[in-house]
Amino acid sequence: MKTVVLKKADPLFLAEVDAAQIPMGADDYRFRLGMLRERMDADGIDAAVIVGDREHFANIEHFCGYDCRFEESVFVVPREGAPTLLVGNEGMSYSFCVPYEIRRAYYRNFSLQGQPRRKEEKLDEILRDAGVFPGAMVGLIGFKYFLPEYIPTDPKYTFDAPHYVVEALRSLAGFENVVNYTAALTGLDSGMRLRVYTAKEIAAAETAGARSANVLMRLLKSMQPGMTEYALSESARVGFAPHVMHPLVNFGPESVALGIRSPRDDVRLSLGDQCGLCYGVRGSLSSRVGVAARDEATMHESLRPHLFSFYGEFFRAMGAWYEALKVGADGNALHRAVHDILDGPNHFVELNCGHFTGMDEWVNALSYEGSTYTVPDGAYMQVDIISSMPDPARTAICEDPAIVAGPALRAALGREYPEVYARILARQRAFREVLGIDLCDDVLPLTNINAAMFPFMLNPDIVFALEEA
Template sequence: MKQMSKIQLVKSDPLFMQEVDTPVVTLEKEDYLLRLNLLVERIKTCGYTHAVIYGDREHFSHIEYFTSYDCRFEEALFIVNAAGETAILVGNEGLAYSEQIPYPIRRVLYQNFSLQGQPKDQLRPLSTLFSELGIGRESKVGLVGVKYFESSIEGDPVHTFDLPSYILDGLYRVCPQEQVFQFGQELTGYPDGIRIRLHSAKEIAWAESAGNRAARAVQRMFKHMKPGMSELEVSASAGVELEPLNVHPMINFGARSVSRGLKSPLQSERLALGQVCGLCYSVRGNLTSKISVAAYDLNSWADELKPYYETFYQAHFAAMAAWYESAKIGVCCGDVYKAVYRHISHEEHGITLNPGHSTGTEEWLNSAFCPGSSHKISDGEFVQVDIIASGSNPVRTSICEDAVVFAGERLRAQLREQFPDVYARILARQKAMREVLGIQISDELLPMSNLNGVYYPFMLNLDTVFACR
């Protein structure tokens, strides 16, 4: 590791705790049709006749992206042919819910997608439904499951699928197995998966709207938490709307809670001065996570954590700043990875995951931030800045996670024209990151919330942040 940038404590900017409360930006018919057209063109480019996309409650995003339909209790299949004709197969409760899809679509009841014990009086074989939708012996089908495979450890990745076997069986009854191909990489793969990028100013405004809501919840918890409060008491101060989430809330106080990583808040865990502390909230389209120490200053840190102030916590901030400064359109993700690891190491900072990943309605789509990655950051790419440092004996974790969008001149001009308020907020954030935090980001990097890059080493003191000098 090279000598890190000089990290100092500086006075915070009021912008960082300024809550943005604006109307939610929602996607409409024309936005989903834009995405659907991209899908149809990709089907044609691949030489396929159909795309069949699987979804369930946990893995709803592939279908939701093109339709607005997010699977609730049930599984579903979204089917599109090369002519742009669409159909969705749903269970009993999904049939009415699918009425929300904003364009004409053939809605088909398949009752095996219904919950256990529900009526199946209209059940027909899945193979019959595939046939009725035009899939047959001459078809070439691009199939999307939960994830796609890149290695051959489980078999030929082109013909290995991550979805229930009975769906595959039904498809193979009407279409030869060798004519069913993995299509997931066309949605979330690099370099040009459809879902890796935001394709319009409207989509950027949608992401920024989500960023404001996620950050607002975290800002409110920061403002309200005090020693002695339980995780649930602090969570209540978030004052969030009851919208669907893509990640469980993670409000964790103390070594036991923080070390468990993904744990949600409990009444039994209480905030203690000097201990590790984490606040994380996410909505579909953005996540904000801040973890350091519940303290007012370094003197109020627990004695066992103080030796790690520079080598662990400041080093982590320097690595995050290096990510922000090195990431630009056209830069290889492998080079961003190198920039990050000039300041930290796997061994000293316990980092096991990628330092950043693509994001969207689900928090993690894919990641190209790995050693030697040749993927070049593209115009419109939507990325979560996510470097998780952790250690044990004593338990320590450092996270400063927020989302960014990379936008070239044309996309920024569209955003400025169509959503001037969003654009103005982004410019204010860029200015604060450069002038207050000392992080010299490019004009192409659009921070999605007022908390981007903001690191409170003393989480009970909102007047002081880390900065590069």
């Protein structure tokens, strides 16, 4: 069995990556649109109707680049012909970010309360013009699909879309012809958005990962006792890129527990106490929660006995998870890799061990007890494992994104984006030679800090590592 030791950090872990973001273009979106239409043909769906809002934008964005920044929108994809984007007052000008030809339609009831409306804009007529004809089979895509064991209604006809949109579709197509089609995008195990398909998508994810990890490392290097959470947040030097979730700076057990109530001006960092940092642009997220100490002696006396029994064992479990990850690994294997180590009196792991990610931070998860779902080629994953315990309050998180890619995808990445692939190979080397984690070639770490867990978060020159006993 491998044991946990403290080791000098590889300089790679502390280095920022200066890489321009890689936007998707018209051909990328048309490729995704073609995949959706192939799925619709196979499933007998005449029109896919995707609803979105500011929080739940990713399903629309995936096919056209438009994300709902002010108001709700609907994107209608017929089997043939141009898709139609329905927007309110403040969405129309922004809709021209879509880099290929679409139809656009105002539906001003999507606009904010009190803004101008038009009586002549009738939703059922707009939807009919977009391709929802009488008797059509309509696949309505919201943010969630539902499982029968958890709801009293029929999952096929249960939606998390606005009621008036559902009713307009039913008035056109018929009640039984409007079905929940969200699983086509995010369902286990064949949802389109659970994986990437091209080298360009991997490269885009890697550059997003670099941007998030750069910010996290700036926070880590700037953090000092006595600082307020807000003061540290100012040192991040972040741009205005949209976040994948609320950024976090948490000092002390109460703030760590509250999480997204961050950052606060009235909370200061105490030497040796708990702390947490988290930042993510769309497509990636990096987070660390541990102890604001410089060494074991400066840890709070209540946390010192848990350096290895809690934080070190967490790292060993995370290392086992990484070692289990590969194309074709099943969700139960990933679950057991963590719980075989952390199921005991010193740990509590409630959520799934890792999940799919993308433009929205949590898309779905296949890792749970007894899961037979397998990791697909191109799986876009967030290495998100959380362990926490009370008395003394302590939490461990070491979270970063990774893509799991078979030989063909890796070869394409090497040909098309050699600089990106070189950075990934350097990270794989650090996993094996510095951290002692036997990473499969399939696993592509998307940041320089993947699996770099700092036992003393005021001293990033030291990391946990694994060694053979």
